[in-house]
Amino acid sequence: MADKKVIAVLFGGQSSEHDISCISARTVAGAIDTSVWNVLLVGITREGRWLLAPSLASMEDGTWRESEVSAVLSPDANDHGLYVTENGRTRTVWVDTVFPVLHGLYGEDGTVQGILELARIPYVGCGVLASSVSMDKAYTKLVVQDALEAIGVRQARYLAFRREETEPEAAADAVEKAFAYPVFIKPCNAGSSKGVTRAEDRASLLAGLEEAFRHDRKLLVEETIVGHEVECAVLGGHSGVSASGVGEILAAEDAAFYDFDAKYYNAASQTVTDPVLPGGATEKIREAALAVFRAVDGFGLARVDFFCEKDGSVVFNEINTMPGFTAISMYPQLWAARGVKLTDLVARLIALAEER
Ligand SMILES: Nc1ncnc2c1ncn2[C@@H]1O[C@H](COP(=O)(O)OP(=O)(O)O)[C@@H](O)[C@H]1O
Ligand SMILES: [Mg+2]
Known part of the structure; x- marks a missing residue:
């Protein structure tokens, strides 16, 4: 036709x-x-x-x-x-x-x-600036800090390193001075947990730095946050943005954390929508997801990821401007839980692209 x-x-x-x-x-x-x-x-x-x-x-x-x-x-x-x-x-x-x-x-x-x-x-989706800021974990932290602070949501404390300036032993000294083990080491620009490791001691820290630098010339070392891993889907454009409910990732017992294999291949890793969270953190998470989306000047869609600690405190982790859309992915599931069918979700995203 x-x-x-x-x-x-x-x-x-x-x-x-x-x-x-x-x-x-x-x-x-x-x-x-x-x-x-x-x-x-x-x-x-x-x-x-x-x-x-x-x-x-x-x-x-x-x-x-x-x-x-x-x-x-x-x-x-x-x-x-x-x-x-x-x-x-x-x-x-x-x-x-x-x-x-x-x-x-x-x-x-x-x-x-x-x-x-x-x-x-x-x-469809975020523009140049929102995409590149959100891709880089170090810049995301800088850009969203004020917006999060204003609503009482924190981020994991971190140190950032550039490969060309980093001497591994000196970096390990700095990390040990700042944090107790375990720490998380992550490439600034990666995704799906590629290059992310958890270090329990100096040897695994040094190995983790080397591994993360294989993926990117910039990395972060973060304090470990203990809590529920939760995500919120954002959808909208200039005429209004909405946040879905919250979803939780339950990594398989045998996975050290939600790593690449656990995310995509381990059938025992499950996601649940609308979990009961400590301190009724759900609304805070939804509010923070919108705040982060706005702070990076998002458009169209994003999935915003957090930790929810035992006392109900919300800690921002990262934003993904083109979240996974596989059958087990959280983004479409979160909207399905709100009654938005996949075909309607996709149609809405395309309509937003045209609106812009
Ligand atoms: N500071 C942290 N404390 C505890 N777990 C973490 C921390 N940072 C990352 N993780 C774990 O590592 C996984 C991957 O890290 P993430 O920052 O989400 O990077 P990616 O872009 O690869 O998804 C997370 O889903 C989480 O399970
Ligand atoms: Mg992630």
Whole structure:
């Protein structure tokens, strides 16, 4: 049908969360109303090649990676779309809207959003600044501090290190002076717990620093927060933003913390929506989620993650501007718990993109 609008779903990407993105994008693409939209599936390989995926099925079995049709976003605002190259011939394909279902670096960090701004194509989710600030755990802390303090929510105390300035033994001395073990070591720009470790002693701290620096040139060492791991979904735009209820992650007993395997492969890791939290912290968490979203100048969607301590104190952990959209992901589940079906959620996100 000629009168359908065109939406490009971007997926995969060059980050450590490539595989999760492929699963998320299948969920998202499958929920787009095809009576309104022509859906183009644009996969980015781990090596950074942009390919037109022939079908949802090719995303499922991975054969999209063998596609011989390349499709790259043109930064030229007059093209308003993709350069599609097939058999050595390139044509321009108009795109009305883009849904970048990309997690992590080179997708959730403002890079792809920058191309979309240049091209003047409406896109789902946060803009350049919100994406890049939220991607970087050190900058997030700086940007949200005042807004959180105003409502009595704290962040874990931390030390930040840059690889080129860091001598491991001196860094370990500084950490030991500031905190008691255990401490958490995290790359500033990663995700899905990649490169995150918990150190019980100096040896594991030194190993953890080395590991985190493999993922990024900047890292944080944080005091350990003991408490419930809770998340809140935010949805909205300039005309109003709402927070979902709260969800809790119950990591499997055998997982040291909610690490990558526990998050995505361990069936014993469960999520529950609307848990009973100490001190009735739910409302505070919802308030803080909106405050964080506003502080980073968020738009569209984000999942905001916290700890809730035994006494009901709320501690902000991180914000994800393109949260997971897999079948077990918290973001869609939190909205489902509020009666928002996946198809309606996806339609709302696309409508917000167009509104902006
Ligand atoms: N300061 C902390 N105290 C206790 N646990 C933490 C702390 N920081 C991180 N964690 C644990 O590590 C996991 C991954 O850290 P997180 O900051 O969420 O990074 P990622 O971007 O990889 O999701 C969290 O889900 C949590 O289980
Ligand atoms: Mg996290």
